[in-house]
Amino acid sequence: MSEPGPTTATRGDLSDPAARKSLMTDVERVPGAAKPDPILKVDNIVRQFGGMTAVDVGHLEVQRGLITALIGPNGAGKTTFFNLITGFDRPTSAGQGAHWSFDGRTLDKTSASAVAKSGMVRTFQLTKALSRMTVIENMMLGAQNQAGENLFKSLIRPIWHHQEKEIEAKADELLDRFKLLEKKHDYAGSLSGGQRKLLEMARALMSDPKMIMLDEPMAGVNPALTQSLLGHIQSLRDEGMTVLFVEHDMHVVRHISDWVVVMAEGRVVAEGAADTVMSDPAVIDAYLGAHHDTDLGDDALLTDEAIEQLAEEVAEEAHRDEEKDGGKR
Amino acid sequence: MDEIQQILNSMMSSATGPQTAAVAIAVIGLNIHFGYTGLLNIGQSAFMLLGAYGFAITIKEGIPALGIEPLGFAALVAGVIVGMGLAFIFALILGVPTLKLRGDYLAIVTISAAEIVRYIGRSVGYETLFGLTGGAQGIPGSQYRAPFTDLSPLGNGNSTLLEFNYTDVADGAVWVRLVGWVIGIAIIAAIVHVARGRAGLTGTPKRVAIAGLSVLALVVLLFLAPVNNQNTGVNGWFVTIVAWCVAAISTVVVLFLVKSPWGRALRGVREDEDAMRSLGKNVFAIKMQALVIGGLFGAVGGMLYVLPATVQPDSMGRSLTFFCYTALLLGGAATIWGPILGSIIFFAGRIMIIGISNTYFDGFMSSQESSQFAFIVVGVVLMLLVIFRPQGILGDKRELRFNV
Numbered sequence: 083m084s085e086p087g088p089t090t091a092t093r094g095d096l097s098d099p100a101a102r103k104s105l106m107t108d109v110e111r112v113p114g115a116a117k118p119d120p121i122l123k124v125d126n127i128v129r130q131f132g133g134m135t136a137v138d139v140g141h142l143e144v145q146r147g148l149i150t151a152l153i154g155p156n157g158a159g160k161t162t163f164f165n166l167i168t169g170f171d172r173p174t175s176a177g178q179g180a181h182w183s184f185d186g187r188t189l190d191k192t193s194a195s196a197v198a199k200s201g202m203v204r205t206f207q208l209t210k211a212l213s214r215m216t217v218i219e220n221m222m223l224g225a226q227n228q229a230g231e232n233l234f235k236s237l238i239r240p241i242w243h244h245q246e247k248e249i250e251a252k253a254d255e256l257l258d259r260f261k262l263l264e265k266k267h268d269y270a271g272s273l274s275g276g277q278r279k280l281l282e283m284a285r286a287l288m289s290d291p292k293m294i295m296l297d298e299p300m301a302g303v304n305p306a307l308t309q310s311l312l313g314h315i316q317s318l319r320d321e322g323m324t325v326l327f328v329e330h331d332m333h334v335v336r337h338i339s340d341w342v343v344v345m346a347e348g349r350v351v352a353e354g355a356a357d358t359v360m361s362d363p364a365v366i367d368a369y370l371g372a373h374h375d376t377d378l379g380d381d382a383l384l385t386d387e388a389i390e391q392l393a394e395e396v397a398e399e400a401h402r403d404e405e406k407d408g409g410k411r
Numbered sequence: 412m413d414e415i416q417q418i419l420n421s422m423m424s425s426a427t428g429p430q431t432a433a434v435a436i437a438v439i440g441l442n443i444h445f446g447y448t449g450l451l452n453i454g455q456s457a458f459m460l461l462g463a464y465g466f467a468i469t470i471k472e473g474i475p476a477l478g479i480e481p482l483g484f485a486a487l488v489a490g491v492i493v494g495m496g497l498a499f500i501f502a503l504i505l506g507v508p509t510l511k512l513r514g515d516y517l518a519i520v521t522i523s524a525a526e527i528v529r530y531i532g533r534s535v536g537y538e539t540l541f542g543l544t545g546g547a548q549g550i551p552g553s554q555y556r557a558p559f560t561d562l563s564p565l566g567n568g569n570s571t572l573l574e575f576n577y578t579d580v581a582d583g584a585v586w587v588r589l590v591g592w593v594i595g596i597a598i599i600a601a602i603v604h605v606a607r608g609r610a611g612l613t614g615t616p617k618r619v620a621i622a623g624l625s626v627l628a629l630v631v632l633l634f635l636a637p638v639n640n641q642n643t644g645v646n647g648w649f650v651t652i653v654a655w656c657v658a659a660i661s662t663v664v665v666l667f668l669v670k671s672p673w674g675r676a677l678r679g680v681r682e683d684e685d686a687m688r689s690l691g692k693n694v695f696a697i698k699m700q701a702l703v704i705g706g707l708f709g710a711v712g713g714m715l716y717v718l719p720a721t722v723q724p725d726s727m728g729r730s731l732t733f734f735c736y737t738a739l740l741l742g743g744a745a746t747i748w749g750p751i752l753g754s755i756i757f758f759a760g761r762i763m764i765i766g767i768s769n770t771y772f773d774g775f776m777s778s779q780e781s782s783q784f785a786f787i788v789v790g791v792v793l794m795l796l797v798i799f800r801p802q803g804i805l806g807d808k809r810e811l812r813f814n815v
Contacts, residue, residue: 170685198691206689212682215675222672223679224690230672231692233700237667246672269809289691 096147097320102340106145106355109341111362113350114141121146121293121324122202124182127166128175129159129348136162137173138348144293149315149325151339151356153332155368159348160328161207164297168204169194185292199226201292205299207328209278213271217262220270220281221253222246224288253288260284260314276303283314294318296327300334312338332360344368412585416636418766423636426759427572429646432654433715434731434758438738438750439661440708445736446744447669448701449681451514454505454521455709456731457528458498460724462710463717464532465494468543470555487558491714498710501528502703510698525732532724549723552645559718563649565642572648573630576637588635595631598624646719654715658751661708666747668704677701678745730786737793743803752804760792761785 096102109115120143129137137159144150152160165171169192173180182189184202192200212220228249229235230242257263260280265273270281279299286294299315300308308331316338319325329335335342335356342359344352346368352359359365425431437459444450469490473481479489505524509517533547534540544550580587602624604610605617612620641647668674676697679687684694713727720726734757742753768781776784802808 168689170688193693194685194688195691195693198689203691204689206685210683210686210689212679212686214682215678219675219678223675223687223692226691228672231676233668233673233704236671236673237664239667239671242672285690 096322102148103355106148106341109145109353111352111354111358113353115143115353117143117145119146120144122167122182122184122326124167126175126179126181127163127173128180129162129166129171130174135348137166139163139345139350142343142350144324144326145341146324147319147322148340149319149327149338150341150343151335152326152328152343152345153330153335154345157347158345160345161297162348163345164204164295164328167197168202168295169197198289198291201290202295203286203289203291203293204295205279205282205286205297207297207301209275209282211270211273211278211281213269215270216267217257217270217273217281218250218253218266220285221257221288222249224285225249225252226289249288256284256287261310276307279303279311280307280314283311287318291323293324293326296325298328298330300329300331308334336360412588414770416588418763418770419636420638421766422759422762423632424638424640425762426755427638427651427655428758429650429654429719430716431754431758432651432658433712433718434734434738435658435712435751435754436654436661436715437709437712438735438742438754439658439665440705440712441735441739442744442746442750443665443668443677443701443705443708445739446746446749447674447677447681448698448705449514450510450698450702450705451518452521452702452705453518453729453732453736454523454525455705455735456727456729457521457525458501458706458709459713459716459731460525460528460532460722460727461497461501462494462713463722463727464544465497465710466490466714467550467555467717467722469493470558471550472543482555482557484558484562487562490555491711494714495707495710498706499703502706503699506699506702510695510702522729522732525729529724529728544724545722547723547725549721549726551721552717552719555722556645556718560643560649563643563647565647565649568642569639570642570648571637571639573633573637576634578637591631591635595628595635598628598631602628650715650718654718657711657715661711662747662751665708669747673697673700733793734789737789737796740793740796740801740803743806746803746805749803749805756804757789761789764788 096105105118109117122142122144124139124142126141127137127139128135152163154160162171166173167182167184167189169189176190180190184197184200187200189197189200198204212223215223228242229245235241254263254266257266260283262273262277262280262284265277270278273281279302283294283296283299296315299311303311312334315325315327319340327339339356342354342356343350344359344362344365351364351368352362354362437455440458441452441455444452444455467490469479470486471481473479473483473486474489477489479485501524505517505520509520531540532544532549535546577583577588577591602621605612605620605624608617610617610620640651643649669677676687676692679690679692680694680697680701687694687697716727738753738757739750740753741757742749742751764785765778765781768776768784769778772781796803
């Protein structure tokens with residue numbers, strides 16, 4: 083390395099957009115590029131469901147202290163990939179070169195709960211609020227190392243009473259931040275979909291994670307709430323947390339992510355900064371489709387010339403593809 | 412009127428009986444499994460049966476290797492330990508392969524395992540085992556009861572609770588009893604009124620009011636239907652008092668457990684295991700602890716269940732498990748007092764059905780048929796309960812609205 087890599091000391095500066103940009107300028111814009119200070123490293127993870135390969139990631143690194151977005155069309159394997167690295171699923175390639183580590187700790191054989199304990203906490207695409215428990219109970223379950231969760235200590239209240247108070251104070255603080263404090267004693271099942279997303283995120287934060295993995299945090303959330311969720315995610319990064327999230331909304335991705343990883347058909351096809359990766363031809367082909375710039379709802383397109391022109395384009399493309407295939411043979 | 416009084420008396424003696432308390436303890440264990448952790452254990456009777464076998468056989472045979480004589484106090488203590496030990500091992504054997512799977516599998520495995528335990532108990536093929544368990548005939552209570560009854564400080568003779576009862580007022584005239592019942596029903600109505608928060612009481616005053624009214628209701632009911640028992644006999648006051656004390660202690664232990672962060676983790680597992688994993692909780696360990704603790708309560712219940720009876724495998728089979736479930740759902744799953752209330756109402760209700768059909772449908776059903784008829788009614792009640800009041804008597808209806 084020619085220049086000193088950013089270390090823990092410089093990470094505090096990552097709340098400054100320019101610092102984040104300069105940090106990632108030297109990173110190659112290729113799939114599996116090496117990062118200056120990766121918190122998560124993944125090698126050779128393959129997951130097959132029968133004959134279908136859902137995930138086949140050769141190498142991927144996630145930079146510490148940044149917001150990394152994981153995008154890709156439906157069925158690209160994003161959620162499966164999440165499940166694999168968080169221990170909710172086992173790679174087919176386990177024991178055959180599959181290897182992933184978080185913050186220097188190898189996670190190859192670690193259970194989902196141990197992964198969470200090591201500081202990598204996830205949320206779910208379909209929110210998993212614990213419905214028949216109150217909001218505050220949901221929150222307090224998120225805290226780690228609770229003495230009272232030991233069966234024998236749980237019977238003796240003085241052992242855990244003090245810690246319980248501390249946890250509750252912390253939960254109150256987080257609930258306040260996520261505007262859920264007035265719902266504190268309501269059942270989580272009575273919350274709206276968006277509030278559940280907030281609750282799940284707040285609950286994940288109770289464990290003071292080093293990295294938080296959000297699976298479609300904006301799905302089904304109204305635009306006003308989206309804004310505040312985005313604010314929350316950015317402030318998490320500014321506090322030094324690493325965020326990896328799956329999202330379909332390109333505006334959201336452009337708006338908050340410092341780095342974008344694009345998956346298609348189980349592979350990582352491109353990586354780059356949000357503004358440049360969208361113009362990567364691999365991304366356009368694989369993810370957005372060749373005609374992503376064409377507004378199909380535009381009446382102007384319904385003229386004969388426009389349709390002919392489109393037909394020509396398609397024919398040309400087909401011809402090109404044939405040539406390409408021919409060349410391969 | 413005398414017929415009604417007779418039915419009421421037998422209902423009361425069943426409601427306060429030691430076996431009701433014993434089943435209540437097993438239901439407390441089942442409540443930890445099913446109510447709090449969501450483990451569908453359909454083999455609670457096996458935990459009870461194992462507890463009973465361990466208890467009875469250890470007392471009957473002693474443990475020669477440790478120098479424990481049969482039928483001594485040491486054998487009694489050892490019996491309790493062995494019975495709980497068996498239930499502990501049984502819980503581990505059931506839990507290790509099944510708790511990693513989805514909930515339904517535990518149901519299948521527990522019901523089969525309970526049947527296996529019962530069939531092993533009643534088998535006659537293996538001489539040594541038959542000598543210990545007595546096969547389908549079981550172990551008569553007289554072979555293991557002595558060290559327990561020897562502990563009784565109550566002496567011989569009979570006692571009636573309450574000593575002062577309806578017969579002492581105007582010679583038990585009909586109007587005395589009618590007034591008494593009106594008062595009794597009024598007190599129960601008052602409890603419901605307070606419990607629903609309509610009386611404007613909350614927190615500690617509400618709890619105190621409910622507790623006070625409950626004691627009052629118990630006194631009035633015992634006044635109207637006094638219970639007469641031997642002090643120390645087979646079904647006497649000593650075993651009754653011990654059984655209800657153990658039930659009370661169990662309730663308090665469970666109260667402490669479920670109000671702690673451990674209890675919160677149990678309910679978290681019931682709601683969503685994956686969410687709990689994502690929060691760094693060891694779901695398998697939590698479920699295993701719940702299975703063991705609930706099973707130990709089952710074993711203790713089993714020991715008390717056989718003290719006034721015999722250890723008979725067929726009387727502790729599937730139907731006992733379903734009694735436990737009916738009592739649990741009746742009282743309210745995931746409530747503290749539900750198991751006790753449910754067991755009392757269940758057993759009193761069963762006796763009421765048997766009594767009514769014996770008294771008023773005498774030509775229609777024989778007494779054996781009316782006992783079977785009571786089981787049919789129990790089944791129907793269980794179904795109606797699940798359909799119309801799934802939260803039970805004490806449950807919070809709000810919780811059920813979010814059944815996902």
